[in-house]
Amino acid sequence: MSDNTEINLLSRLKADDRMALQHLFEDHYEMVCQSIYRFVPDASTAEDLAQEVFLRFWEKRHKIEINSSLGAYIRRMAINEGLGYLRRNKRWEQEAFEPGHEPGVDDSAEDKFLHGEMQENVTAAINQLPPKCRMVFQLSRYEELTYKEIADQMEISVKTVENQMGKALRVLREQLQQYLQLVMLFGLLWLSACQQPATASPPVHAEINSMQYAAFRLKPGTDLKTALQQWVDSNDVDAAVILSAVGSLTDYAIRFANQPEASVGQGHFEITSMTGTLSKNGSHLHLTVADETGHCLGGHLMEGCRIYTTAEIVMGLLPGHEFLRVADDTYGYKELEVKKKEKN
DSSP states (O other): OOOHHHHHHHHHHHHOOHHHHHHHHHHHHHHHHHHHHHTTTHHHHHHHHHHHHHHHHHHTTTOOSSOOOOOHHHHHHHHHHHHHHHHTTTTTOOOOOOOOOOOOOOOOOOHHHHHHHHHHHHHHHHSSHHHHHHHHHHHHHHHHHOOHHHHHHTTHHHHHHHHHHHHHHHHHHHHHHHHHHHHHHHHHHHEEEEEETTTOOOOOOOOOOOOEEEEEETTTOOOOHHHHHHHHHHHHHHSEEEEOOOOOOOOEEEEEESSSSSSEEEEEEEEEEEEEEEOTTOEEEEEEEEOTOOOOOEEOOTOOEEEEEEEEEEEEOOEEEEEEEEEOTTTTOOOEEEEEEEOO
């Protein structure tokens, strides 16, 4: 719906045009139901609450001032309606796990994943979170509310939101660990296959090894690449990958595609992504950053990237493998060779 159409529709609503309400209902009813159902997973109740949303909108039509889009405004009303229902029915009061119990995953989860159904398992894991914990996670990840907005919506403290979000991420990480391992395994198999001659097609034998995790923060002024390599070297890491990286820089040094030297810049830049492999034998990392206008640039991470406020790093450690850097005759660069460690 265009801005002009929304303005016209809102004007008609304020002029008590009931046909405008009908148009609003037809355009947004499905979205409102879906937004409510995310928090109140009962179709009949969600439909009843959706009708309440449009009734409330009609009742307050003369006072409504919309600064965003009409759809976003109604969606926020739907979220508020769902949260209000949960508050009235005290649906998130009991939120602790029973002692010694954590929600499990279906025994056939790996098979589902291998058939492209990982999303179903992710959704199931989220649905098994305790009510308050699940609510905080959904409002943060799906509705993109800030912790302060979540606290206001749920009438809890910001500290409680932080604690519940931490609990949600911890439980989901534990439940979905096997899927992360499978993703990493497929990546390793793909990298290994890339090293084979085009005419060769040897059978691939693989087994899933446990992946460990490391999370840490790099402080202002630190050189990003140097600090990562120092951490890997000091911890004697043979094989690791970047799982997540967020933060900001005051200086970037990035070597763009097929360029001999790094390009550098100063200012304020957000780290939007970082990926690659790390090892005490050598690392290969790519970085993408965005400037104040949202313009992005990326390439090989080079020394000279200085952290502004923070860099929050999560690594996946692969104790069953060793990453080597071996000269490739094709272009003369040292490329990745994945070596599987022998069991003791």
